[in-house]
Every structure is written in C-alpha cells, then in structure tokens.
Ligand code: SF4
C-alpha cells in the first residue's frame with residue numbers, strides 16, 4: 441500500500457515537473473523573439489502560446505484540480521516566491537522592467553512607429569491584423585498577454601476555490617469582462633470603424649479609472665466619432681453619474697472592483713499568490729486614508745480644470761459657458777457638503793469630516809480656476825502639461841510599474857488601495873451610502889487570523905470578527921476571500937438596509953482607528 445502511494449506521489453511530481461517544463465519552454469520560445477527576429481511569426485506565436493497555455497493548465501490541474509476541494513495556501517510564508525524571497529524579488533524586477541519597456545522604451549520590444557515592428561511585437565502581428573486590421577503595437581502585445589494571464593490564472597483560481605460558488609461566479613465574470621469588453625470588442629470595433637478618430641472603446645473602463653475620458657482630445661474624438669463616438673460618450677457619462685452610483689448603493693464597490701475591473705481581475709487571478717503580503721499596520725491604514733483623499737482631490741480638480749479649458753476651445757460647446765459649468769459644479773459640491781454635514785453623524789462622523797475637507801479643497805480649487813486661469817493656463821500651470829503629468833504619474837508609473845510590478849513585494853492590490861481614483865470614489869460611497877457590509881458572527885471566531893492574513897486590502901478582519909462588528913470599510917473590494925478562508929463560517933457578505941449597518945463599540949481590542 442505504502443509503495444503504491446509513493447509511486448503515485450512520484451508520478452504526480454513527475455507530471456508537475458513535466459508541465460512546468462512545457463510552460464516555461466513556451467515562455468522562453470516567445471522571449472527568444474527579443475533576440476532573433478522570427479521567420480514565421482504566426483508559427484512562433486501559435487507554438488509558444490500553445491506550450492504556455494497547455495503547460496500552465498496541466499500544472500494547475502495537478503496542483504489544485506486533482507486534490508480535494510478546499511483552500512490550499514500551504515507554505516505561503518516559507519516559499520521564496522510568495523514570502524518576498526529571492527524568486528519574489530526576481531519576478532518583481534522582471535515585471536517592473538517589462539512595464540518600463542512598455543511605457544518608455546517600446547523599441548526594446550521591437551516596436552517601430554512606421555508599422556514594421558520586429559522582435560516580440562512582430563510575433564503578435566498576425567493576431568493584430570486578424571482582430572483590428574493593423575500591425576501590432578506594444579499596447580496590443582500588452583493587452584494580449586494581460587488577457588491571457590487573467591484567463592489562465594482565472595482557471596487556476598477557479599480550481600483553487602471551486603468549493604465556493606461566489607468565487608467561481610466572480611472569477612468567470614472578470615474573465616468575461618476582460619476578454620470581451622476590454623480586449624475583443626474594442627479591437628473589432630476599431631477594425632469595423634477605421635475612419636473614426638481614436639477613443640477608448642472599453643465600455644466598462646469609466647472615468648476616473650480611464651483618466652483621459654474627459655480630456656479635450658478624447659472628448660473631441662468622441663464628438664467627431666459619429667454614432668459610435670456619441671454612444672460611448674453617452675454610455676460613459678451614464679456609467680459615471682447613474683449606473684455606478686446605483687450599483688454601488690445596492691452592492692457596494694465590489695460590483696466593479698471584484699466583478700468587472702481589469703486591474704482587479706489581474707490582482708485577483710495572477711496576484712492571488714501574493715495577497716497575504718498587503719500590510720495590515722495601522723500606520724499604513726492611516727497613509728491609505730490620506731492617499732485616497734489626495735488622489736480624489738487631484739483627479740477631480742485636474743478633470744474640472746481640463747473640462748473648463750475645453751469649453752472655451754471647442755465651438756460645438758458654445759451653448760455651455762465656463763461660468764455655467766463652474767456654477768453647476770459649485771452648486772453640486774455645496775449640495776453634497778450640506779447632505780454630508782446634516783446626515784452623516786455618529787459612527788460616520790470621522791469619514792464625513794474627511795470627505796467634507798476634500799470637498800472643501802475641491803470647491804476652493806474650482807473657484808480659483810475660474811478666478812485665476814487664463815486661456816491656456818489653469819492656476820498658472822499649462823493645462824496640457826497638467827494632463828501629461830497626471831498621465832505619467834498615475835496612469836503609467838503608479839498603475840503599471842508599481843501596481844503590478846510590485847505584486848510580489850507589496851501585495852496584489854497596491855494600486856487599488858493607494859492610487860486608484862475609481863476605488864477612492866466608490867469606496868467613499870460604500871462607506872457613506874451603500875447597503876453592503878460583511879457581517880461577523882463573533883461568538884464563532886477562534887481568532888486563527890486566516891481572514892486578516894489573506895485580505896488583499898490590508899483590513900484586519902479578525903479584529904472586527906472578535907468583536908462581532910460589521911465590516912463597513914471604504915477599501916473593502918468585496919472579494920469574499922476572508923469569508924472563503926474562514927474555517928468557522930464567521931463572515932458573510934451581505935446587502936441590507938442602511939440602518940444599523942455600522943455597529944462599532946469602543947472595545948479596547950484589535951485595530952481600531
Ligand atoms: S475584507 Fe474580505 S471581502 Fe473585503 S477586501 Fe478584505 S478579504 Fe476581500
């Protein structure tokens with residue numbers, strides 16, 4: 441019996457090694473195009489992708505699919521990849537290097553602006569021609585690899601959490617939105633409408649995550665983009681002002697951060713082995729609160745400033761003056777401030793104060809824009825430069841380089857936690873006005889700490905569970921992992937009436953801020 445068991449173990453180990461070798465060989469084959477321009481790019485693309493996909497799927501099947509269902513996080517703190525060890529650092533440096541090349545040195549990957557790329561970018565030419573009718577760019581290469589990673593690691597995630605229906609459906613959802621909405625539909629629409637100027641065609645990527653949605657050039661391109669452009673403009677505005685607030689009220693920010701968003705999709709799937717690395721320190725939580733409000737103020741002021749300057753430079757918008765625009769914004773901010781001031785007291789008073797402070801700063805900035813800005817300058821700064829700084833600082837450096845490159849060092853949701861303006865807005869609404877909460881059955885908690893360990897947003901879930909307190913936090917993305925890893929069924933993600941959802945008491949226990 442013992443011999444049979446050891447034979448089976450050796451066989452499984454051999455199969456794991458074999459599948460790892462197959463997947464790695466495919467990856468190396470693809471990377472070889474960085475050094476040798478391929479003769480037949482289609483053959484190289486198909487062969488390398490097939491090897492990578494089949495090798496990875498076989499490996500995941502052996503590790504997760506062939507064993508009993510249930511959480512398997514064995515040894516995460518003793519592994520050189522998942523515990524900030526040598527392999528973690530190596531992966532972090534490689535990912536960061538890849539992002540630096542994509543954003544600032546695409547020629548290293550073979551990209552050529554005249555459409556005759558070589559190297560790694562050239563390998564993706566056949567797929568790019570088939571989908572959008574043009575030669576591949578570094579962004580097409582990135583989009584394809586990004587989507588492939590979400591799909592592959594999504595399958596792994598489903599195998600790993602297959603005992604949990606919430607995790608299965610949520611993961612299928614992010615895989616679907618990434619593949620169809622973020623990748624295939626925009627590429628195909630680009631091919632079908634070659635005459636229209638460029639504008640983002642990812643229906644789910646709304647402002648402020650898509651930080652250039654309200655930029656002058658983007659608005660102009662949508663206005664000049666025929667019916668398709670007008671549809672994307674109208675849908676984008678409806679998403680911002682109607683659909684998103686309603687869905688966040690009903691379900692919390694999880695509807696977006698854990699079910700739809702592409703950044704969240706990568707964090708949840710490829711970033712899953714690193715979720716325990718998010719810091720749970722109170723000092724980091726304090727920093728997070730400041731950061732998120734600063735991001736909120738910055739994105740609001742820059743967008744208002746850019747729209748303000750757009751209104752004077754575009755003749756089709758002559759029916760709407762700058763004064764009317766600023767007046768409308770001021771009224772809107774004052775109404776929200778009044779509501780916050782009168783309604784949100786008691787358990788929400790501290791959050792309401794932070795929000796009031798942020799809104800007050802935005803209000804002063806808006807009035808200053810009207811009073812002190814010239815035709816090209818906004819508050820004495822060139823508006824074009826303002827947009828470029830934001831695009832560089834937040835759009836590229838933070839979301840890509842830090843946000844993904846540092847997965848193996850800082851955890852999988854660094855960007856979502858500290859830098860994402862979308863998460864900031866949805867988080868404030870979740871805290872102040874949403875039916876979502878995680879309820880805790882404190883009497884059942886054995887203080888094992890699994891929930892806190894695997895919360896990717898750095899929330900000390902155990903501290904709430906020990907007190908039987910509901911978790912109503914701005915940063916919670918509703919991933920449900922805390923609930924999935926709890927051995928006692930203490931935590932439950934729920935939507936219910938607003939009354940009494942915050943039941944905090946002043947216990948001298950755990951992390952309270
Ligand atoms: S508290 Fe739970 S549901 Fe919220 S982000 Fe953390 S692990 Fe996910």
Ligand code: SF4
Pocket residue numbers: 884885886887888889890891892901902905925926927928929930931
């Ligand atoms: S995982 Fe469950 S039992 Fe363990 S500390 Fe968290 S709530 Fe308590």
